Amino acid sequence: xxxxxxxxxxxxxxxxxxxxxxxxxxxxxxxxxxxxxxxxxxxxxxxxxxxxxxxxxxxxxxxxxxxxxxxxxxxxxxxxxxxxxxxxxxxxxxxxxxxxxxxxxxxxxxxxxxxxxxxxxxxxxxxxxxxxxx
Amino acid sequence: xxxxxxxxxxxxxxxxxxxxxxxxxxxxxxxxxxxxxxxxxxxxxxxxxxxxxxxxxxxxxxxxxxxxxxxxxxxxxxxxxxxxxxxxxxxxxxxxxxxxxxxxxxxxxxxxxxxxxxxxxxxxxxxxxxxxxx
Numbered sequence: 001x002x003x004x005x006x007x008x009x010x011x012x013x014x015x016x017x018x019x020x021x022x023x024x025x026x027x028x029x030x031x032x033x034x035x036x037x038x039x040x041x042x043x044x045x046x047x048x049x050x051x052x053x054x055x056x057x058x059x060x061x062x063x064x065x066x067x068x069x070x071x072x073x074x075x076x077x078x079x080x081x082x083x084x085x086x087x088x089x090x091x092x093x094x095x096x097x098x099x100x101x102x103x104x105x106x107x108x109x110x111x112x113x114x115x116x117x118x119x120x121x122x123x124x125x126x127x128x129x130x131x132x133x134x
Numbered sequence: 135x136x137x138x139x140x141x142x143x144x145x146x147x148x149x150x151x152x153x154x155x156x157x158x159x160x161x162x163x164x165x166x167x168x169x170x171x172x173x174x175x176x177x178x179x180x181x182x183x184x185x186x187x188x189x190x191x192x193x194x195x196x197x198x199x200x201x202x203x204x205x206x207x208x209x210x211x212x213x214x215x216x217x218x219x220x221x222x223x224x225x226x227x228x229x230x231x232x233x234x235x236x237x238x239x240x241x242x243x244x245x246x247x248x249x250x251x252x253x254x255x256x257x258x259x260x261x262x263x264x265x266x267x268x
Binding site: 019028069083113 | 149151153154159201204217219221247
């Protein structure tokens with residue numbers, strides 16, 4: 001799969017999983033909704049997160065920007081499996097900046113269900129990769 | 135969600151995502167099929183992996199055993215979202231040991247599609263956690 005093909009499959013998916021590194025050097029993993037714009041992946045945290053775990057990803061990225069984001073497709077027919085991955089570095093956007101507003105617009109277009117957004121995470125993708133069994 | 139509930143939802147899923155840390159300290163993310171036995175998650179690598187990426191997870195775990203494994207459920211109705219996570223430490227099992235054979239049996243029962251297994255990864259789960267929007 002070419003990087004361009006991986007990026008297209010990634011951009012079309014509805015959910016992905018974000019891996020960050022926590023301050024003790026352990027991996028941290030959460031599902032995210034997202035929007036892709038070129039080689040940047042945007043994701044948001046709800047305005048009023050109910051659990052501290054929802055904010056851990058932001059603290060992790062501030063301390064260590066290395067992130068990996070995965071989209072995968074499972075099927076009981078294993079000739080139809082595929083996954084695509086975006087590896088890069090994360091940035092927590094300042095609220096009110098043009099980039100944050102742009103990201104919120106992109107996310108609102110993809111997810112009418114999205115509630116008010118708090119912080120926005122931008123991931124600058126250094127490498128799109130993927131695998132398909134078919 | 136209690137740890138027991140998280141474990142049950144996790145065990146019933148067909149696919150999960152494994153996060154490891156690579157030698158440069160960056161997160162690495164791949165989908166896995168798996169079987170749960172108590173507080174251990176077993177996963178296998180195909181006998182003849184076609185890509186080096188399929189083996190990276192094993193090298194990563196040997197160098198840094200910290201892993202996180204996520205199962206999530208996406209639905210356009212965001213009142214039905216949930217995820218469950220297993221955080222723990224990984225071990226690459228020696229081929230031919232009783233534990234490796236046990237794991238291969240469990241995996242074959244869950245996945246008749248599974249081809250010959252090469253290495254088996256065991257993850258000792260220190261913490262089951264989860265979240266549900268409903």
